[in-house]
Structure formats: C-alpha cells, structure tokens
Amino acid sequence: TQLLEQSPQFLSIQEGENLTVYCNSSSVFSSLQWYRQEPGEGPVLLVTVVTGGEVKKLKRLTFQFGDARKDSSLHITAAQPGDTGLYLCAGDRNAGNMLTFGGGTRLMVKP
Amino acid sequence: GAVVSQHPSRVICKSGTSVKIECRSLDFQATTMFWYRQFPKQSLMLMATSNEGSKATYEQGVEKDKFLINHASLTLSTLTVTSAHPEDSSFYICSARDMRVQGYTFGSGTRLTVV
Numbered sequence: 001t002q003l004l005e006q007s008p009q010f011l012s013i014q015e016g017e018n019l020t021v022y023c024n025s026s027s028v029f030s031s032l033q034w035y036r037q038e039p040g041e042g043p044v045l046l047v048t049v050v051t052g053g054e055v056k057k058l059k060r061l062t063f064q065f066g067d068a069r070k071d072s073s074l075h076i077t078a079a080q081p082g083d084t085g086l087y088l089c090a091g092d093r094n095a096g097n098m099l100t101f102g103g104g105t106r107l108m109v110k111p
Numbered sequence: 112g113a114v115v116s117q118h119p120s121r122v123i124c125k126s127g128t129s130v131k132i133e134c135r136s137l138d139f140q141a142t143t144m145f146w147y148r149q150f151p152k153q154s155l156m157l158m159a160t161s162n163e164g165s166k167a168t169y170e171q172g173v174e175k176d177k178f179l180i181n182h183a184s185l186t187l188s189t190l191t192v193t194s195a196h197p198e199d200s201s202f203y204i205c206s207a208r209d210m211r212v213q214g215y216t217f218g219s220g221t222r223l224t225v226v
Contacts, residue, residue, distance in 0.1 A: 006154075031213060033213075033214050033215070035217075040120075040202075040220065040222065041219055041220060042115075042117070042204050042206070042217030042218050042219045042220045043155070043204075043217045044217070045212075045214040045215065045216070048213035048214045050213065088154060088155070090215075098145075098157065098160065099145065099157070099206070099215055100157075101154045101155045101156075101157075102154060103153070103154045104153070104154040106152065
C-alpha cells in the first residue's frame, strides 16, 4: 500500500480536453510537490505547495493543496500533446528529510 | 536554478561486474542526496539516503552490500551496483535538495542493462 495514492493511473484524452489528477493520503505532509517526467529523463519539478488550501497556477495547470495538507490535485485546462508524460506527486513529511512518491499518472494527449 | 548532473546516462555491463553511477550537484552543496530506482511504467522507489561524511541510510529490502553508496563531498554521491545481475537492470535516479528552492532536483537518470 502506497502512502500516497494517485489517480487515475492512466489517462488518454483528446487535445483541448480538461483533466484532473488526484493525490490522496491519510498522512499530513509539510509540503507536496508535483513533478512531470518524460521517458528516459528524471522528474522535473512543476510546483511545490506548502500551505493548506493553497492554490497555485502555472499557465494551464492549476495545483491545489487540501486544507488538511493530506491531499492535492492537479488540473490541466485545454490539454496539449506537449502535456503528455508521467505526472508524479510527492510528499515531504519531514521538511526535507525524505520524499515519498505517489504511483504516478501516465497522461497521453492525442492531437 | 539547481542542477543535478548524473552519469552515465546509459550503461550496459556483463553479469558479475560492478557499475558506478555518479550524481553531482553543480551549483549548490548537498549534504543529503537520494537514490531511487524506477521500473518501467512505475513510480520512483527510494532506495537509500546518502549522507555526506557518514553512512547511507537504506530503505527496507535494499541490500547495502549490493548497492554501495559513497558521499565523500558536498557535491558528489556515487552508487555502485556490485556483482550486477540481470534483475538489477533498471532506471536509477538521484536527487538532491537545494535549500534555495522548495523542492528536489533530480538527475537525468541512468539506464542500467545487465546482460
């Protein structure tokens, strides 16, 4: 059982559609990060959320941290083929001592 | 921004040999680095935490004698896969935290194939 449950695991959509990825846990995190990873590369940090209820926007991506700091969501508006990749949420429980990853969401956006 | 350099990016080795993977923080110092393993189409699994000047901390189920970690300086950690077997074939990724940013920076990964 993973500490961070990420859903859905796979998502295949058409260009222009919206989507939401969820990251849930029963544990509280000091911060939660979202990464995007392309095949054969390391994950690249998209955003870090720290405060319960926090919402951050990165162009067409909107990230939200739950009020209790146990869950987070990533919403993509008008998805583009360039958004294709593996999206990973990761929780930091001890302020920099260790990062725990969710199972990942593999997104494919078809033109 | 923070940059972590990892090499080699790909390596093929014969069974029974050892392979060393390097992870360097280029523009910041990292007292702690992390080593992950990733199987195809799966998420990252933490193998060990590398501590500068002291022993690494290994996750449960990871053999410390199999995966030797050395963190001899504030900018370099190495992972040596000893007596490699085909089941060690995987994608290995290191990361470090630059305290100037909120988040971890990852290396580009090493694809290890043991034949």
